[in-house]
Amino acid sequence: MTSDQLIFEIGKVHTALKNLEAGEPLEGSEETKTSLTVKEAFRKGEVVCMLCGKGGFKTLARHLNTAHGMKPGEYKKQFSIPGKQPLAAKNYSDARRKMALDRGLADNLAKARGVRMANIEAKKTAPVKPAKPAKAPKPPKEAGAKAKTA
Structure with missing residues (x-):
């Protein structure tokens, strides 16, 4: 073999x-x-990518975007993965x-949801105020009126 x-x-x-590192298939592979x-x-x-076979991921979303330019929804649709499957x-x-x-985030979420629902209910039950009739615009003052008074 020559140099x-x-x-x-x-x-x-x-x-x-x-x-291979980028997750693309080898040339000539069927x-x-x-x-x-x-x-x-x-x-x-771990999670293994079904496109390239690369594994060891905790989550797959970033790999799909960087290596394959694909969104998680497209990936799920392509492989018939249920929508609720993380x-x-x-x-x-x-x-x-x-x-x-441990941090109590579930309690915070429940409180926030309760406040939000209370606000929505308050808006629904609040009496509707009648709209005020629009005022007619004032006619512009004429320049001649100033000249007469002066």
């Missing part, structure tokens, strides 16, 4: 590795989608939920 051929092959390997099921992709400790690992969701409960 030019070697440099060319190293360049191909480098390009292939960059594409399979563009991984053969993962939804259950296999959403594991307890794109996060179960352990991660549980840890975030526990942290929110």
Whole structure:
């Protein structure tokens, strides 16, 4: 192998590795989608991308945007993932939920919802004030009127 051929092959390997890191399929590979099921992709400790097969994510939304230029809704639609299925690992969701409960965020949310509903009800039951009739605009003063008084 000549040095030019070697440099060319190293360049191909480098390009292939960059594409793999970005989540793009290899050139010449016939399979563009991984053969993962939804259950296999959403594991307890990690989430695996069903487009490129890359795994180890706690949440998938950022990877979808950066590597594939895709929004979570499009991803769910493409793979028939239920709308209520979070794109996060179960352990991660549980840890975030526990942290929110420890901080009392659920109580704060309940209070805020109660205040909001009370405001909505108050607006519904408030008597409707009749609209005041619009005043007719005053006619502009004439310049001649000033001259007569002076």
